[in-house]
Amino acid sequence: MSTAQTGSSKSSEAWRNWAGNVVSRPVREVTPASVEELTAAVRRAAEDGLKVKAVGTGHSFTAAAATDGVLIRPQLLTGIRTLDRANGTVTVEAGTPLKRLNLALAREGLSLTNMGDIMEQTVSGATSTGTHGTGRESASIAAQIKGLELVTASGELITCSEKENPEIFAAARIGLGALGIVTAITFAVEPIFLLTAREEPMTFDKVTSTFDELHAENEHFEFYWFPHTGNCNTKRNNRSAGPEAPVSALSSLWEDEILSNGLFQAVNSLGRAVPATIPAIAKVSSKALSARTYTDIPYKVFTSPRRVRFVEMEYAVPREALVETLRELKSMVDRSNLRISFPVEVRTAPADDIALSTASGRDSAYIAVHMYKGTPYQRYFTAAESIFTAHEGRPHWGKVHTRDAAYFAAAYPRFGEFTELRDRLDPDRLFANGYLRRVLGD
Numbered sequence: 001m002s003t004a005q006t007g008s009s010k011s012s013e014a015w016r017n018w019a020g021n022v023v024s025r026p027v028r029e030v031t032p033a034s035v036e037e038l039t040a041a042v043r044r045a046a047e048d049g050l051k052v053k054a055v056g057t058g059h060s061f062t063a064a065a066a067t068d069g070v071l072i073r074p075q076l077l078t079g080i081r082t083l084d085r086a087n088g089t090v091t092v093e094a095g096t097p098l099k100r101l102n103l104a105l106a107r108e109g110l111s112l113t114n115m116g117d118i119m120e121q122t123v124s125g126a127t128s129t130g131t132h133g134t135g136r137e138s139a140s141i142a143a144q145i146k147g148l149e150l151v152t153a154s155g156e157l158i159t160c161s162e163k164e165n166p167e168i169f170a171a172a173r174i175g176l177g178a179l180g181i182v183t184a185i186t187f188a189v190e191p192i193f194l195l196t197a198r199e200e201p202m203t204f205d206k207v208t209s210t211f212d213e214l215h216a217e218n219e220h221f222e223f224y225w226f227p228h229t230g231n232c233n234t235k236r237n238n239r240s241a242g243p244e245a246p247v248s249a250l251s252s253l254w255e256d257e258i259l260s261n262g263l264f265q266a267v268n269s270l271g272r273a274v275p276a277t278i279p280a281i282a283k284v285s286s287k288a289l290s291a292r293t294y295t296d297i298p299y300k301v302f303t304s305p306r307r308v309r310f311v312e313m314e315y316a317v318p319r320e321a322l323v324e325t326l327r328e329l330k331s332m333v334d335r336s337n338l339r340i341s342f343p344v345e346v347r348t349a350p351a352d353d354i355a356l357s358t359a360s361g362r363d364s365a366y367i368a369v370h371m372y373k374g375t376p377y378q379r380y381f382t383a384a385e386s387i388f389t390a391h392e393g394r395p396h397w398g399k400v401h402t403r404d405a406a407y408f409a410a411a412y413p414r415f416g417e418f419t420e421l422r423d424r425l426d427p428d429r430l431f432a433n434g435y436l437r438r439v440l441g442d
């Protein structure tokens with residue numbers, strides 16, 4: 001088969017994820033420019049006895065996208081296919097970066113309802129691992145999917161929605177790349193709206209003792225706790241009638257660029273070189289960000305640049321277990337000689353109906369622990385993970401964890417539904433890699 005039929009194809013160099021903690025060496029990589037080229041690449045890989053993996057922007061900290069077979073790149077499968085104002089949906093090519101989607105929607109006076117902290121990822125990469133923001137009623141990005149198109153291992157192009165192939169729709173919205181290569185996604189969209197963000201420092205004791213109220217009173221509540229201190233920063237986002245009042249250029253430069261990126265980078269580098277300085281620095285830096293209020297369109301409130309590289313583990317626990325879990329995490333850090341320069345992030349999501357969503361069937365709270373790139377993270381993450389798993393935690397599929405299929409079979413009531421579908425759609429495991437063998441079984 002010619003290169004023209006399978007998209008530009010070349011033997012591959014080492015592939016690295018954003019955090020640099022996963023490296024793989026695919027036999028070849030393909031950058032298809034159409035669904036036909038992608039399908040041809042999948043068929044050709046099967047004929048050659050090679051595994052296939054589509055990659056997004058490599059923002060996962062797990063080896064979810066790693067392959068020693070054929071790596072499918074997203075760059076030429078991008079853009080909006082259709083915009084259906086009457087039904088409030090947009091259909092985009094699977095490789096479209098979230099930032100391009102957000103900007104294109106805003107130009108049309110439309111928006112997604114909820115999103116995560118950044119918008120660098122592709123739509124298919126983000127949804128495949130269950131990327132989420134924080135929300136009282138509004139759930140992950142995958143939960144905003146209305147329809148999916150995917151190429152399966154047999155080279156067939158399947159579409160699914162609540163009405164069409166509903167059993168595939170129930171699983172494939174968070175498919176971990178295990179069920180097929182997603183080629184297009186239809187999202188629910190709504191007329192663009194304004195959010196007022198209130199950022200405010202608060203003590204750990206106050207946030208944890210009033211968490212239920214803070215969650216109940218706000219559409220999107222989240223907070224960061226600074227290890228080695230009793231300090232938190234809270235963020236409340238609520239819909240607003242306006243007027244628009246964006247962050248001022250000066251505040252943006254100082255808080256978002258200098259404090260949250262430039263100075264934060266310098267402080268982390270110092271902490272990595274001399275860990276003993278971290279608790280003292282944390283006490284100062286946890287008080288550096290001041291209270292502020294601003295009103296803007298959704299993606300400008302939900303997302304911000306993250307230039308300081310890190311490694312992350314995040315678990316979803318039942319929402320009612322959040323405060324207890326977080327207190328245990330804090331007392332573990334307080335008792336230990338760990339030195340942690342990155343804040344712990346806490347968010348929430350309502351229960352959803354996707355088989356392997358971390359919020360599947362239960363109201364959830366997320367606790368995310370981070371370590372600066374290049375700093376040993378295993379001891380901290382191992383201690384945190386044993387606290388999270390004791391509270392029936394479910395790890396983010398794209399963030400560091402050590403769980404396996406036996407754990408997930410107990411953690412997810414619908415695990416068997418997913419693996420049965422995988423057996424049907426990919427009996428020969430064309431889309432397998434080491435990560436999927438661990439989390440789903442052979």
Ligand SMILES: Cc1cc2nc3c(=O)[nH]c(=O)nc-3n(C[C@H](O)[C@H](O)[C@H](O)COP(=O)(O)OP(=O)(O)OC[C@H]3O[C@@H](n4cnc5c(N)ncnc54)[C@H](O)[C@@H]3O)c2cc1C
Nearest residue numbers: 056057058059060116117121122125128131132177182398
């Ligand atoms: C700085 C940073 C901030 C982050 N913020 C958040 C956040 O706020 N909330 C959150 O929940 N997560 C967050 N994450 C995690 C991130 O959103 C997820 O790991 C996401 O999956 C990354 O998307 P990606 O496009 O880079 O996909 P990749 O990491 O490249 O791939 C992820 C998975 O999707 C599969 N995949 C990709 N494309 C396709 C396709 N076309 N068909 C089938 N499978 C496919 C891959 O094979 C792989 O299994 C963050 C990560 C970083 C580095």
